[in-house]
Amino acid sequence: MPGLPETVPTEAYLALSAVLFGIGAIGVVLRKSALTMFMSIELMLNAVNLTLVAFARQFGRLDGQVIVFFVMAVAAAEVAVGLAIIVDIFRSRRSVDIDDVSWLRG
């Protein structure tokens, strides 16, 4: 396919990653449901992962991919802990509205 580059340029990945990250960030800030916030965070993490993989490919090095595995492992652990907390909050409050959970104010 002439006129088109042979591979997708890194800029495209970065653009997508920025959009995903923005959606995630806005989601974290604006949504009240703990679960949605959680998913938004995952979105941000994956945006970062995408960046890392894109750069790894561009420079032909493995470090970025290795870090991605770390991030995925940590994210998995985080999901386990975070979901447990959310479930517990739901049990005690019958709600996952994050604004209800503001006992830790100074």
Add this chain to the structure above:
Amino acid sequence: MLDQLWLVPVLPLAGAVLNAFLGRRFGRDAVVAFGVGSVALSFMVAVGTVNDLLAMGQMMHGVETHLFPWLAWGDGAARVTVAEVGMLLDPLSATMILVVTGIGTLIHVYSAGYMEHDDGFARYFAYLNLFTFAMLVLVLANNLVLLFVGWELVGFCSWALIGFWFDRDSAANAGRKAFITNRIGDLGVLVALFLVWANWGTFAFHTAPGSMTPGFLDDPAKVLATPLLAMAIPLLLLVGVTGKSAQIPLFVWLPDAMEGPTPVSALIHAATMVTGGVYLVARVHPVYDQSPEALLALAAIGALTAFVAATIATAQNDIKKVLAYSTVSQLGFMVLGLGAGAYSAAIFHVMTHAFFKALLFLGAGAVIHGLANQQDLRRMGGLLRYMPVTGWTFIVGWLAIIGVPGFAGFFSKDLILAKAFGRGLVDPTYLVLYGVALVTVGLTAFYMSRLVFLAFFGEYRGSHDEGEVHPHEAPFSMLFPLSVLAVGSVVAGWVGVPAFLIGAGGEGTAIERFLAPATLATGVWEGTLNHSTELLLAGLSVAVTLVGVGAAGVIFLGEGASPLLGELVRPFRDLFAGRWFLDELYGAVVVRPVGRVSSYLASFDAGVVEGTVTLVGSSVTGLGGILARLQSGYVRGYAVTMLVGAVGVVAAAWALR
């Protein structure tokens, strides 16, 4: 016997320990046995050692005994000795230990009778023995630090014995005042000690065998950087002397010390402890010989104290207070003698004074005992009839202190006056001091005669009819010491009979020759007045004495003073009766200001220091409180903050690229 010298101080110490630990269990007889026995034994050992010392003939510094290292560390070549425990027996300390143990024994015997009914009997003897030990440490010490140990320990015993009847607030206060006033004087001694160490690097009086550092008295001319510092040591020691020997300005504690039992007043506050200052100067006199200024200061303080105290004594009505001021006055004579460079004359007066003042105090004690604790002269009178032994021995003491020829006081006091006069021929200032002292001789005759006339002559003015108090004679245990002391008050002076009376040759009197190896001044003026001058001086003081006795006789035995005279002397009487208002002055100048500073600091500590700390604490908590408000608890708030922060950081990094 010289090898047993250590027993002299140790025996009373053993008595003190036994009485302290076992006295209450053993009963009074055992307490008396320990208490009196130990001091009596100590006296016997002292006599034996002094006898041996005399047998050794002429000597330079006497005999030193090194007992054990004290403030010292290391062994062999690495040994550092700041101070050791050792004894020096020379004519000076020999005289003192005989006085301390001899008169001490008599006063212990007397105490057994005087304190018989007191329930603190064992405690009393424990402290009295401990005092004897401390005083012996003071006079036997072979170095300045050990001397200071004795110096402080006698002060401690004095505190304990003045406040012996501690239930009385006045007694406890007097004890505390005595100790603290003495400590103010001790500050001078302490700083003098620092200077001695800094200058000589040793506290030993004399060079120890095999020691590289010469004793500081053997090398008195090695002085600090400036003449000012050379003068500093004797002047600082003088501060200590004014405390211990009750001189101006620190004598105010001694009259209050009469709160203690009377035998204590006799032993500690008349015969022995208060002469510690005189002994100190005599002991370190080579240092004084270096500084004519310090000697003049001594002489001036002595003469002035003698005069001021004598004036106060004329206006006191408490029999013990009169004697207390008389002691201060007599100590003034001794210090005047020291200041004239006549150290042996001063020590001679220490000795004779120990006899007659102990006699007078014990006699006063017998009077107080016989009158059921009445001490007011105005309530006495005619007591000679009721208590003849006390009365007659007291009269002997009176004759001795006013200096009637033949009695002990005459010889020693006259020797001091003659020396002061003699030095006056070189330094006229001393002539003024001699004049002051001569007037004081007259005053002494006046106030002592007043005391004797009021107490023992005339009619008894106490309350006969109420049937409560019948003046009665004291028991034998009290009369025996009085009699011995009365004999001593006569014969003690005979060792110092001047050459012009007996026509003997040789330099000075017998006692001076005996003391000379230890006390002969070096470098200050020494000379002999010719015999006719000496005779004239003696005649002059006898004449002044007679005037004093006569005046007292007219006023207190005869018609009494004329109203006009009474009016004329009233302001003086008020001044004297008010003790020259020195206590008030010190209260206003020293005691209260220190108290105020102390209160101020206490509130400073409670207020400002505490406050600062609390302020630091509360400001941290306060700041924390403000910052804590940022923690809203809303997770999304934190998320926004984080986002903004991250964007901010990135933006900043980009902008500053």
Add this chain to the structure above:
Amino acid sequence: MNGVPLISLMLAIPALGVLGVIAGAGRDGAAARTIALLSSAVTFVISLLLWVGYEPAGARFQFEEQVDWLPDFGISYHVGIDGISLLLILLTTIFVPVALAASGSSVDTRLREFASLVLVLQFAILGALVALDLFVFYIFFELMLVPTFLLVGVWGGERRVAAAMRFFLFTMVGSVAMLVGMIALGTSKGTFDYVGLIDALGKPGGSIGAATAMWLFVAFTLAFAIKVPLVPLHSWLPEAYVQAPVSVTVLMSSVMAKVGTYGFLRFSIGLFPGAAQEAASAVALLATLGIVYGALVAAKQRDLKRLVAYSSISHLGFVMLGLVAGTTEAVQGGVIQMVNHGVSTGALFLMAGMLNERARTWAIAHFGGLARVMPVFAALLVLVTFSSAGLPFTNGFTGEFLILTGAFRAPATHVWAFAVVGAVGVILGAVYLLRMFQQVMQGPVNPAFVAGNGGANGPFSIGDLTGREMLILAPLAVLIIWIGVYPKPFLDRSAPAVRAVTASFAGASR
């Protein structure tokens, strides 16, 4: 005996004692005190072996043990003693059983926890005294905080929590400064070993520069000055001493404060003699200020315990003045005065506590005339009071005289004047101590103590010393006289170590 690691053994006994107390004492803790006493008795015996085995003429540090710990950082478990630490170890091993025995009725809850915390404190103090590695020292130094905090905060008086908190925060600030200084020094020289550091610093070219040395000196000294404490860093002390139960107060003043003075001598002066020399006048000024300030403030206290607390500040001023003066006499005096302060102030606190157990008050005004009621107690209090006031032939004189005489000829500027002012402090000491004695013991008997019915205590409502109390005070009385009359055995042991310090001090001043 050479093969036995005595020091580690000595450290192990209190640690084992803690386990013993936890395991052996029942829930009510009845046996806790007995087990702890037993453990501290064994520790005391071991410390006696050290005393016997220590050779004044021998090596600088003896009974040394060294095991690598974190070799990459130059940190090792290095312990050993010299004469100075030896004296303080004995002080510690004497006072822990004394304090345990004296805790009596003032501590009657959670005995098991109390006894084990006291042993932990002993473990920490002994560890700090034997450590020859800065890191190990720091760990023990900080470990002292924990049991003390709890001992004050749990068993103390009404305002115990605030007092404990303040003590903790003050000490923490100092410790952090020391930690920073320590890390800076250790990393720059590649070792935390005390001996190694002294060698490294003493080598030609090994100097760290005067300015750096001064900073490090200040960092170390801050920690110790707060622990001692040096005025004006003392404001944690009165509250903590007053709020703590008597036995804990005794441990804090008699033993723990000594770790401060010890650390100052060992580390501040030992590692940075040049800086110490330069700062001598300033430290001496603060020390003298403390002597006078403590005495004047003590004179106005109406609370017996608070009075002794301020007197403690005054007495520790003497110690610091002696240590920083740098002449052999003064440092020797400072070292022996550490022991003296422990004995005399400790005895004063103990006796105040005995009064409090009887009268249930600390207010001086509520006593009076007790010499009539408690003659044996009065006699002992005379001894302790005058020892504290520095009467000759008691321990107080030995220390204070050596300190002042030595300080007077100290090379640093103006230190001689501080010696003179310090001598004024001796007078002030007599002022407040004698007033205290008079108000408590003399005068008419306070009617509150008159029972009138001739009960077990005769005509009075309170009794004289019990056998147990006499047993507690007896060793202290013996030490007071012993150090006063024949201090040579003590001075002999500290002399070589002191000489080493003063030699470096004098060398630094060129």
